[in-house]
Amino acid sequence: MKERINNHNGKLWWGLGVGVGVVAGAHFLRRWVAERRLPPLFKARASAGVALITGASSGIGATYAEYLAQAGYDLILVARRRERLEALAESLRTRTGVMVEVLPADLGFPEDVGRVAARIESLPALDFLINNAGYGRSREFAASAVNEELHMAHVHVDASLRLTRAALPGMLARGRGAVVNVASVMAFYPLPGGATYTATKAALVGFTRALHQELQGTGVRVQALCPGLTRTEFHQAANLSITQAPGIAWLSTDQVVAHSLRDLAADAVISVPGLGYAALVGVSGVFPPVLFDGIGTAYQALRRVKPASAAGGAFDGFSRRRYESLGQVTGELRAIFQRRAELRKAMRLLDPAFRERLMLTVTQVNGCRYCAQAHARMALEGGLAQEEIEALLSGVTAACPADELTALLYAQHWAESGGAPSAAARATLLECYGEERTAAIEMALRMIQVGNLSGNTFDYLLYRLSGGRWGK
CATH class of the missing domain: 3.40.50.720 (NAD(P)-binding Rossmann-like Domain)
Known part of the structure; x- marks a missing residue:
């Protein structure tokens, strides 16, 4: 049953992507013809x-x-x-x-x-x-x-x-x-x-x-x-x-x-x-x-909200990582779309429970409340215990399977470095999982990072528009 639902959801997203692509393609073709x-x-x-x-x-x-x-x-x-x-x-x-x-x-x-x-x-x-x-x-x-x-x-x-x-x-x-x-x-x-x-x-x-x-x-x-x-x-x-x-x-x-x-x-x-x-x-x-x-x-x-001062202003309290410009958002989405074949391959290579552990680990670092709720639910459906989910959302990986610890520690480091891990950390990951699984792990990390930063950016908009009352 779950497999049928996942297949259905995959087809739905794929169809939506194709539809958006067709509309965007038609728009740019029209503009190109007009400019010619x-x-x-x-x-x-x-x-x-x-x-x-x-x-x-x-x-x-x-x-x-x-x-x-x-x-x-x-x-x-x-x-x-x-x-x-x-x-x-x-x-x-x-x-x-x-x-x-x-x-x-x-x-x-x-x-x-x-x-x-x-x-x-x-x-x-x-x-x-x-x-x-x-x-x-x-x-x-x-x-x-x-x-x-x-x-x-x-x-x-x-x-x-x-x-x-x-x-x-x-x-x-x-x-x-x-x-x-x-x-x-x-x-x-x-x-x-x-x-x-x-x-x-x-x-x-x-x-x-x-x-x-x-x-x-x-x-x-x-x-x-x-x-x-x-x-x-x-x-x-x-x-x-x-x-x-x-x-x-x-x-x-x-x-x-x-x-x-x-x-x-x-x-x-x-x-x-x-x-x-x-x-x-x-x-x-x-x-x-x-x-x-x-x-x-x-x-x-x-x-009626007074603007924040340059130092010590009303908006200094929002510390979660977020997108700074629309160009960053579109750039990330474009990169993922261009590598969609790699993304599908990563989803096949990684066990669902392992994938959710990676997602929760990155989400804990970035602090996105929306992704935390969504992936906690998905992790429960995937068979993770409530105690393990709570531990991952607190930054604790000790209770996770031993063969996944290297990847989870790498995920923490990857998120903390803003997606720019050290060469030594990546070399350790490669040694443990090989080239193919390492690429799949990094694709999963990048995907959840986009979700995290998008959620945090939405919260930041709420935070700014409410004068610091919402979104924090």
């Missing part, structure tokens, strides 16, 4: 095109400027801070040789938007328009000054609409061009403390989606870029408590801009950098309103 058919607009240019970028003095806007200058586009940089624009412009001219014009403007004021729109209309050709100017504020709407909220609406919505309207006639006449409206994941998750911000970003998404339909077949592409947490000055300037979010939640501006340009090449109207954020946006449409209410309540509590 790129019009000249999206390729590095021998002759200069022109790109206008608002909010270009820092963050995502400055990174767009870097990427497009490297591709050979002349630039018009728009932002409030002239000195920052001048410094960036000089750097780009020196390093890339492109022409860079500086156009200081505060897009919260109609007269400044009018000047930028007039400059667009005066250009012989504009290839790129990046509507990136924007800012946030952590403040409840009833306590805010209405003029400040309206200023934000003018910057995010009015300016984007007017500049897009100024750019489109020329783009349509030439049959090519691109407009990127920088929105936010917040467009899909209305949260307290940012009512106007969320509303304006949602408006940009809706505007871009409708415009994308109107422009089908014209050669002009539009995109709503919806980044999540990105390492810029934005969150500090907005005084947002979300700066407490762990490193795994943050994206770099390079990641955001590179993803945007890839999606623009593939004519994707909504671009969400980061697999985690893409998943959040993907499921947002099926969430019931009560779930949004719960998320809002949790976020409201987070906003």
